Amino acid sequence: MRSGISLRADFDGDGLRRLARRTKDAAQARRLLALASIYDGGSRSDAARLGNVTLQIVRDWVMRFNERGPQGLINGKAPGPQSRLNDQQRAALAQAIERGPTPYLDGVVRWRLCDLAQWLWEEFRVSASEQTLSREVRAMGYRKLAVRPKHHAQDPQAIEDFKKASPPQWQRLPLERPGKRIEIWFQDEARIGQKNKITRRWARRGTRPSAPHDQRTRSAYIFGAICPKLGKAAALVMPWCDTYAMTQHLAEIARHVDADAHAILIMDQAGWHMSNNLVVPGNITILPLPPKSPELNPVENLWHFMRDNWLSNRVFKSYDDIVDHCCDAWRRLESQPWRVMSIGRREWANGF
Structure with missing residues (x-):
């Protein structure tokens, strides 16, 4: 008969009993008490009866204890099957x-x-x-996410140049307008109509959820602008998207700019934005975005949020119904300035 494996010499029976009293792991306490009996001169059979296990399992406890101390007597997580990918x-x-x-x-x-x-x-x-x-x-950190549209012909270098060159220009503007601080605003339009969007929704697996979808074509346009740093928002709902509507929206934005401030209004280069007939208030300076760069404008993300939460999956009865829902959605957004700050914040424009 082979001799039993000796226990390590840096512990004793009293020490293991103290550890067993302090531990919250019942299995570890039982194993510590069984090994303590061996330290006190008991046989391996006595330890097996105390632990209600076989001699082979006591031998396994001894080996784990000798290798890793009391921590070796805690049940570990099973490794499970080997991964299919290296x-x-x-x-x-x-x-x-x-x-x-x-x-x-x-x-x-x-x-x-x-x-x-x-x-x-x-x-x-x-x-x-x-x-x-x-x-x-x-x-590996991947998730199925909504894709942000990107124009196929955009110039990435123009986007980076815009981010780097614009903030220094904004900082120099107060020198031209003494006593005026700068408010950074972003502007865009969204068409909301009866031929509405359908968004994802929660449903039981294996089913195909449905949502109402209209084929009529009445629509309206939300002219929206936000100042992410201050959580301010200004909008008009208009029947057309043209220079006259844009002029009215600029007047609305001007009323939201603080009296001691001057607004830098960042928007794309749509025809009604750059028209010579556009009337620009004195407290607004228009800064056009580089061509084909919608991802620089955070209002695009606001449209996604408003459609997903308030405007999609609906059937609008008439043009007036469209206008009412658009106005209600924008008022909800205005009542949540933290939402405007969160969605509209851009790192390259945040400090100005």
Whole structure:
């Protein structure tokens, strides 16, 4: 018969009993008391009876205790099955997700889990279910998110130049207008009509939820502007999108600018924004955005928020009904200045 494995010498029976009294883990306390009996000269059989286990399990406790001390007697989490992907394959998968599919090669314009599973099989001969692949890509930090539109012909360098060059210009403006501080405003328009948008909604898995959708074409335009730093907002609901409507909106914005301030109004280069017939109030200076750069304007994000929460999934009875709902949605937004600050904040324009 082979001799038992000796316990480590830096503990004793009294010390293990004190640890057993302090621990909140019942399994660890039972194992500590069993090993304490061995320290006191008891046999391994006595320890097995005290712990209500077999001699082999007592031997396992001794080995774990000798290796890691009292912490070795705490139940650990089972390692589970080995991952189907190694680090190299995860890195390649991340690159494929970032790069996106090539339509004429992959046959799709956006990755679905089934497409990524097929890609893994073709590249590495690794078979993974959609559920497994979903856990992997989520663990890598990826989520299915709404896409922000980006013009195919935009100039990225022009966007970066605008972010860098505009704030110094705003800082110099008070020198030209002594005693005036600067308010940064953003402006845009949104068409709201009977042929309305349908948004995502919560529903039971396996079902296909529905939402009302109208095919009529009556519509109105929300002319909206926000000052994210101060949480202010100004808007008009107009039947047309033209120079006259824009002039009225500029007058509305001017009424919201503080008396001791001058507004820098940032907006895109639509025809009615740049018209020579546009009447610009004296307390507003228009700063046009670079062409084809809607992501620089946070009002675009406000339209998404308002549609998702207040204006989509509706059937409007008439033009007046459209106007009423648009006005109600904007008043809700005005009553939540923190929402304007949160959605409209831009790091490159926040300090001015």
